[in-house]
Ligand SMILES: NC(=O)C1=CN([C@@H]2O[C@H](COP(=O)(O)OP(=O)(O)OC[C@H]3O[C@@H](n4cnc5c(N)ncnc54)[C@H](OP(=O)(O)O)[C@@H]3O)[C@@H](O)[C@H]2O)C=CC1
């Protein structure tokens with residue numbers, strides 16, 4: 001039987017996508033907060049079962065062999081997403097996911113999972129982007145008929161386009177009545193940049209967010225994990241977390 005969770009016991013965290021760029025940032029930052037988190041496992045596609053720096057490693061095909069946890073944090077790829085979501089629903093684990101490029105069917109599965117487990121998915125866990133989305137909606141509402149274009153730039157290894165954040169900003173513009181267009185650039189090691197441009201004859205507004213470190217996303221996701229771990233089942237949004 002699970003140990004009772006008290007506010008003083010660390011949250012048992014299972015990391016899915018641990019070998020990746022985000023996974024490595026999450027491992028480092030979670031390990032720096034031993035009073036808040038106990039890392040019970042790190043899951044990636046290629047590893048077998050072994051222990052690195054005190055953290056048991058599991059291949060995604062062995063997910064069910066991972067120890068019990070209070071929350072799973074997932075930053076992987078769309079092809080890995082169904083497996084981790086099914087695991088969380090079946091085993092009653094809370095899920096924080098930042099995996100982008102997921103399909104409409106996968107989004108619907110997230111909604112359905114909210115009936116059974118606490119689940120929070122966000123395309124971007126930085127505070128700055130949450131504020132930007134709010135600004136974009138207000139600007140779109142205040143500027144009817146203006147052209148709205150969203151330009152996103154990321155590192156060359158990013159697979160999905162437009163980025164999840166660009167689509168979220170597009171939704172915000174849509175809430176304000178705009179029909180946005182998207183442009184994507186892949187260059188060098190850019191962590192993540194998003195510009196929303198509002199243009200009409202004779203004038204132009206640009207709202208830009210630049211991420212220079214993945215730690216902002218990892219910190220936001222860990223904050224979300226600590227918040228979500230002890231909540232009742234529901235499909236939560238980042239706005240619920242930020243109030
Ligand atoms: N919401 C947010 O704030 C942010 C979201 N992201 C998103 O997070 C995701 C990860 O980004 P990033 O870390 O840069 O990507 P990486 O490619 O560096 O890492 C992906 C990870 O997923 C694992 N993986 C891939 N396929 C499978 C599979 N079939 N089963 C299990 N695990 C698998 C990889 O394992 P292995 O290495 O063994 O192949 C790796 O650990 C992306 O979708 C990205 O867009 C990124 C930054 C911020």
Ligand SMILES: O=C(O)C1=N[C@H](C(=O)O)C[C@H](O)C1
Pocket residue numbers: 100123124154158162163164165166191192193
């Ligand atoms: O893949 C990335 O790197 C990022 N992905 C997220 C997205 O698709 O918006 C968030 C951030 O921009 C970095």
